[in-house]
Amino acid sequence: MLFAMATEVTVGDGQRANFWHDRWLLGQCLKIIAPALFKISARKNRTVHEALQEETWLSDLSRGLTDQMLPELLRLAALLDTVQLHDGQDDSIAWRFTESHEYTARSAYLLQFEGSVPTENYNLIWRAWAPEKCRFFIWTAALGRxxxxxxxxxxxxxxxxxxxxxxxxxxxxxxxxxxxxxxxxxxxxxxxxxxxxxxxxxxx
Ligand SMILES: [Zn+2]
Structure with missing residues (x-):
């Protein structure tokens, strides 16, 4: 859990990155971007590669999908549309809290105070008391997207x-x-x- 939060994944072939749990899409993990869909997904441990193959992530949602989830589904689909996997290129995992992206004990220690680190604006957005679509909008704005x-x-x-x-x-x-x-x-x-x-x- 701490590991997934502290790392950022750049996807290559998607064989290693975890579709729901890793921060691989614009620096965020999908269970945060699409919490309702995560909840109903029949398979929560697929790799990015598996999930994107023939839209498997979508078939995983076939049970339990309701009309209210549609906006979330459309947004996620639009984001995933921009993803391109690169065969033969490993996913790389970077430690987010040092400039060199290497793990240090000090950065692990500092991580415990993550909530008070001003650069962590994104988490602030996702924890805000606001409708999910507003959080999503502000998040994409913060990313300049x-x-x-x-x-x-x-x-x-x-x-x-x-x-x-x-x-x-x-x-x-x-x-x-x-x-x-x-x-x-x-x-x-x-x-x-x-x-x-x-x-x-x-x-x-
Ligand atoms: Zn104007």
């Missing part, structure tokens, strides 16, 4: 260019979250409601 118009443009994909809130500026992540006049208003209201001036984007 939101498909805003500027990202779509860069890929040459269809997009609306303008921010749908103000219809004036190119939609980028920074614009959407704090530059847009609409977002500023929302932050202003939250600041007022909570009486926490630190929530004003100007003070970030």
């Amino acid at each position: 939101i498909l805003t118009a500027d990202v779509l443009l860069r890929h040459g994909w269809e997009n609306n260019y303008f921010c749908t809130l103000c219809e004036r500026n190119l939609e980028t992540m920074a614009h959407l979250f704090w530059d847009c006049p609409w977002s500023k208003q929302v932050w202003g209201k939250i600041t007022h409601l909570t009486n926490m001036p630190a929530l004003q984007p100007q003070s970030w």
Whole structure:
């Protein structure tokens, strides 16, 4: 358990990495990304390779899947769509808490205070008291993986260019979250409601 939490896996052929338990997808493990699906999965110990073969992970969910799980399922499927395994290339496992990614006793010790390490923003997000889809959204935002118009443009994909809130500026992540006049208003209201001036984007 501690080991899975402290390591980050880069998948090669997927033969070694554990589909549900290892942090192999964007630095997170799937049981955290898709907790409801993990709960009903008939096989919780497949390797990434096994699970992705002919969408086996999906057949593992055939019992117990409900309509409420659909959004989670779609998000996971979209993420898995981007995964490419590389035959003949070993999965590599790195210790997450030293710069050289090598295990040291000191880093294992520091790990016990993980909750208070400021770089561990992701865990903070996943522990937040918020609907799962919100946590997922903020997590992808923190990773810079939101498909805003500027990202779509860069890929040459269809997009609306303008921010749908103000219809004036190119939609980028920074614009959407704090530059847009609409977002500023929302932050202003939250600041007022909570009486926490630190929530004003100007003070970030
Ligand atoms: Zn805007």
